[in-house]
Amino acid sequence: MSAVFIKIHNWENPIRVSSSYPLSEGDVVIIESSSGIEAGIVEKCPVSDKENQVAESKDGKPRILRKANLSDLKVLKDHRKKEQEILEMCRREVKKTELPMKVMEASLSFDGGSITFAFIADGRIDFRDLVKSLAKKLQRSIRLHQIGARDESRQCGGYGICGRELCCAKFKGNLPSITSEMAKIQHIAHRGSERISGICGRLMCCLAYEANQYKEMIAEYPAISSIIKTKDGQGIVKDVNILSDEIKVELENKSVIIIKKSEIG
Numbered sequence: 353m354s355a356v357f358i359k360i361h362n363w364e365n366p367i368r369v370s371s372s373y374p375l376s377e378g379d380v381v382i383i384e385s386s387s388g389i390e391a392g393i394v395e396k397c398p399v400s401d402k403e404n405q406v407a408e409s410k411d412g413k414p415r416i417l418r419k420a421n422l423s424d425l426k427v428l429k430d431h432r433k434k435e436q437e438i439l440e441m442c443r444r445e446v447k448k449t450e451l452p453m454k455v456m457e458a459s460l461s462f463d464g465g466s467i468t469f470a471f472i473a474d475g476r477i478d479f480r481d482l483v484k485s486l487a488k489k490l491q492r493s494i495r496l497h498q499i500g501a502r503d504e505s506r507q508c509g510g511y512g513i514c515g516r517e518l519c520c521a522k523f524k525g526n527l528p529s530i531t532s533e534m535a536k537i538q539h540i541a542h543r544g545s546e547r548i549s550g551i552c553g554r555l556m557c558c559l560a561y562e563a564n565q566y567k568e569m570i571a572e573y574p575a576i577s578s579i580i581k582t583k584d585g586q587g588i589v590k591d592v593n594i595l596s597d598e599i600k601v602e603l604e605n606k607s608v609i610i611i612k613k614s615e616i617g
Contacts, residue, residue, distance in 0.1 A: 356397035358383065358414075361459050362507045363470045363499045366395045371416050382424055382462060385414035389463040391428055424462075431460045438490065442469055445485055453477050456499065456507065466493035470507075473498060501552040512550060512558075519557035520550075530555040534563040537570060539592065569594050573613060581617030584609055 356375055357366040360383065369392075375381065379394040420428070439458040446455055453473040460467055467490060471477075479496050486494045499507075506520035516522075535541040535548055535555065550556045574580050574589045580601065587601035590608070598610050 354397065357395045358392040358416075359395050360390050360392040361468065361470065361497075362457060363497070363503045367414065369414050369416055371397075373416060373419055375419065380420035380425065380428070382417045382420055383414045384417050388461045388466055389417070390414075391420065391424070391462045427462065431462075431464070435460055438467060439469075441489065442486060445482060445489075449482055449485075451477055451479060451482060453479070464492070466495060468495045468497055470497050470499050470503075472501065472503075500554075502550075502554050502557075505550065505552040510551060512556070514558075518550070520552075523557075528557070528560045530557060530559050534559040537563055537566045539594070566594065573599065574616065582609065582611055582615060583617065 354371055355368050356371050358369050358381060359366040369383065373381075375394050375397050377394055377397060381392055381394060383390050383392050418424075435458045438460070439455065442455050442458060446453060451473075453471045455469055455471045457470045458467055459470070467486075469486075477498070483494045483496060502520050505518055509521045510518050512518055532541060532555065538559070540548055545555075548556055548559065570592070573592045573594065576589055576592065578589050579586060580589060580599075582601055582603075585603050585605075587603040587609070589599060590602050591600040592598075593600075597612050599613065599616070600608060600610055602608050
C-alpha cells in the first residue's frame with residue numbers, strides 16, 4: 353500500500369491518503385471521510401518518505417473507495433453546473449443580510465447531501481442566520497469555511513512581481529507560515545510592507561526560501577547597535593549586508609565607515 357496527496361477542495365491543502373489502487377497524478381478518485389463521500393484529484397504520487405511524515409486529514413483517515421468511473425465523472429460534471437447556480441444564490445443571500453464577507457466558491461459533496469461555501473472576511477462573522485436560510489432554500493447540510501487572503505490567491509492563481517507564477521499556486525503542499533522576522537533576518541523589513549507583500553496583501557511566500565540560510569550567516573556577524581573595534585577606532589554597528597560582506601560602522605567621531613567582517617578588531 354502506498355500514499356498519495358489528494359486535493360478535495362480548491363481552497364484547501366492536499367491531504368495524504370493511503371491507497372491500494374494504482375494511481376497517477378491527475379486521476380479523480382472517490383473518497384469516504386468523516387465529512388461524507390467526496391471526490392478528489394490526485395496531486396502527487398507516490399509520496400516520498402519525508403512527505404509520508406505529514407499528518408493526514410484532521411477529519412480522520414479518509415479512505416479511497418475507487419478511481420472515478422465514467423458514471424462518477426458525469427455526476428461531477430453535473431455538480432459543477434449546479435455549484436455555479438448555488439454560488440450565485442448564496443451571494444444574493446449574503447447581499448440581503450449585508451454580512452461583510454465575500455463568498456468565493458461553492459462545493460457539492462459527491463453524494464450531493466452537503467454544500468461547503470468558502471468565503472473570506474476580515475474577522476469573525478456570525479453567519480448562523482445565513483446558514484439557516486441556505487439550508488431551508490437548498491434542503492441540504494450547509495457548511496461555511498473561512499479562508500485567508502493567501503488561500504484566495506492560491507485558488508485564483510496569477511503572477512507575482514517577479515514575473516513567475518504565484519508561489520502559493522505553484523507549490524501544492526502546505527503553505528508555510530511567513531513572519532516579519534524572516535524579513536528582518538534578510539534586512540529587507542525597512543523597505544516597507546508594500547514592497548515585501550504579495551498580491552494577497554500578506555508577506556510574500558518567497559521570504560521563507562532563504563530565511564534559514566540568512567539566519568545561519570548572520571550569526572557570524574556582529575548584531576546591529578553592538579559596539580565593535582576597527583582599525584579606525586571603536587564604533588557602533590549601524591547596518592550589515594551579508595551578500596556583499598559589508599558592515600556599516602559609526603565611529604565615536606560620528607563618521608561612518610564600511611568594513612569587511614575580517615577587519616573587525
